[in-house]
Amino acid sequence: SSPAPSPNSGERTPPFWLGYATSAPQIEGANATDGKGPSIWDVFATIPGKIKDGSTGALADDFYHRYTSDIQLMQSLGVKRFRMSIAWTRIYPQGDGSVNQKGLDFYAGLINNLLAAGIEPHVTLYHWDLPQALQERFGGWNSSQVVEPFRQYAKTVFSAFGNRIKHWTTMNEPQTFCFVGYSAGSHAPGIRDQRQAYNCVHNVLKAHAAVVQEFRTIVPGGKISINLNSDWGEPYSASSPADKAAAQRMVEFWLGTFADPIYLGDWPASVKARIPYIPTITPELAKALNGSCDYFALNHYTSWLVMDKLGGETMQGRGDYTQGQYYADGSPLGNPAQSDWLKDTPWGFRKILNWVKYRYQPKELIVTENGFSVKGEASKALADVLDDTERVAFYRGYVNAAIDAVEQDQVPMTGYFAWSLLTNWEWAVGYTEQFGVVNVDFKTEQRALKASARYLASRFAGAGSNTTIGRYD
Numbered sequence: 053s054s055p056a057p058s059p060n061s062g063e064r065t066p067p068f069w070l071g072y073a074t075s076a077p078q079i080e081g082a083n084a085t086d087g088k089g090p091s092i093w094d095v096f097a098t099i100p101g102k103i104k105d106g107s108t109g110a111l112a113d114d115f116y117h118r119y120t121s122d123i124q125l126m127q128s129l130g131v132k133r134f135r136m137s138i139a140w141t142r143i144y145p146q147g148d149g150s151v152n153q154k155g156l157d158f159y160a161g162l163i164n165n166l167l168a169a170g171i172e173p174h175v176t177l178y179h180w181d182l183p184q185a186l187q188e189r190f191g192g193w194n195s196s197q198v199v200e201p202f203r204q205y206a207k208t209v210f211s212a213f214g215n216r217i218k219h220w221t222t223m224n225e226p227q228t229f230c231f232v233g234y235s236a237g238s239h240a241p242g243i244r245d246q247r248q249a250y251n252c253v254h255n256v257l258k259a260h261a262a263v264v265q266e267f268r269t270i271v272p273g274g275k276i277s278i279n280l281n282s283d284w285g286e287p288y289s290a291s292s293p294a295d296k297a298a299a300q301r302m303v304e305f306w307l308g309t310f311a312d313p314i315y316l317g318d319w320p321a322s323v324k325a326r327i328p329y330i331p332t333i334t335p336e337l338a339k340a341l342n343g344s345c346d347y348f349a350l351n352h353y354t355s356w357l358v359m360d361k362l363g364g365e366t367m368q369g370r371g372d373y374t375q376g377q378y379y380a381d382g383s384p385l386g387n388p389a390q391s392d393w394l395k396d397t398p399w400g401f402r403k404i405l406n407w408v409k410y411r412y413q414p415k416e417l418i419v420t421e422n423g424f425s426v427k428g429e430a431s432k433a434l435a436d437v438l439d440d441t442e443r444v445a446f447y448r449g450y451v452n453a454a455i456d457a458v459e460q461d462q463v464p465m466t467g468y469f470a471w472s473l474l475t476n477w478e479w480a481v482g483y484t485e486q487f488g489v490v491n492v493d494f495k496t497e498q499r500a501l502k503a504s505a506r507y508l509a510s511r512f513a514g515a516g517s518n519t520t521i522g523r524y525d
């Protein structure tokens with residue numbers, strides 16, 4: 053089928069496979085179709101001033117109605133894996149209660165079509181779209197009452213699809229949805245209370261542990277994890293021990309807050325020392341978390357220069373340090389993206405992969421998101437959008453860095469999901485920041501390949517292209 057990827061043009065073939073990552077609220081649209089209930093993001097997006105361009109995800113990529121042709125598009129690119137999330141509100145419109153069969157039918161259709169096309173789905177249960185009813189009833193992730201409905205929802209989904217899906221994650225980026233949603237307040241549900249963010253962290257761990265316990269009996273032989281995100285922290289002054297310690301603290305606050313309890317049994321000491329009210333991890337919870345990740349699922353995008361103190365990131369409870377992305381002479385850490393938090397810093401990717409390897413020693417690691425938003429892309433003419441040289445450069449550098457991490461540093465990375473397949477609804481910044489390797493015209497819903505889609509197809513042609521479809525070993 054066309055377009056045929058051109059043969060790999062002399063670059064190293066990665067020792068890991070390529071897939072594309074997506075999430076339900078960012079691509080599906082149809083946000084009140086076939087009995088779907090409202091999520092906190094559906095509601096948040098209707099509040100004036102919350103979304104930069106005033107948009108909602110009501111239509112987005114209309115993937116709900118167009119997945120058959122999008123799967124054909126992926127086939128033409130040689131894609132072997134697809135990371136998708138399930139919308140909790142399609143299955144339980146009010147969060148719990150009775151199942152909405154039409155929601156299950158939609159995902160059965162999508163999953164079966166992917167499998168028939170030879171594309172293995174990796175499924176995330178929760179990508180930020182909490183049922184609004186649960187936010188209203190008990191405050192969402194601020195309350196441990198969230199655990200039961202999440203367990204129920206997960207059981208229903210495992211029972212429906214566990215025989216067809218091998219790779220699962222419970223939640224995407226709790227660091228983001230707890231701190232940006234409940235402390236910074238710029239994401240749904242828009243709460244500004246650092247204590248609620250740490251309650252969220254604690255309830256995330258409880259819910260993850262509870263769901264994994266169900267998983268072990270319903271999906272024996274399956275693999276489950278939790279998508280944890282972290283940027284890399286580089287000391288602002290390499291010769292300053294204080295800056296070095298601050299950079300280490302940054303990664304401990306971002307990643308260790310979740311990964312330490314799971315892999316090491318307790319919060320990082322640096323976090324405990326600075327957050328006096330952090331909830332206690334009981335021995336029972338530590339025991340349930342132990343072994344709850346069959347692989348490490350890492351989302352990574354960028355790096356920061358980190359300085360000791362000077363005000364600190366107190367708003368998000370991330371500890372007493374300051375982070376920036378410009379050197380003393382004013383030059384940026386790497387090519388700046390449209391997203392103000394994102395610079396093209398491939399060296400940091402290799403460093404965080406090593407940090408994870410040394411601290412947690414996972415048996416297997418899958419990068420579950422990595423991508424770039426080109427500056428000004430949303431307002432460029434189509435021909436210029438498709439010629440996304442800067443995104444190609446980003447992927448070239450990050451893929452090379454990951455190959456070094458695997459081949460020179462023995463990081464056990466087996467797979468790499470690029471974020472994302474389609475340009476999509478980018479949460480609080482709406483359609484103003486675009487990450488897709490396939491452009492979507494939001495008036496016509498027409499798809500068009502960017503250079504980066506062709507680049508990745510060619511770069512990964514023949515690379516670890518196997519799937520585990522039908523193999524539960």
Ligand code: GBH
Pocket residue numbers: 075078224225228232236238281351353393421471478487
């Ligand atoms: C991921 O978040 C998400 O999983 C995905 O849905 C998203 O589309 C993709 O990346 C691209 O953004 O911290 O207050 O400045 C990446 C981590 C966390 C980075 C939130 C941007 C913005 C809010 N993101 N952050 S703030």
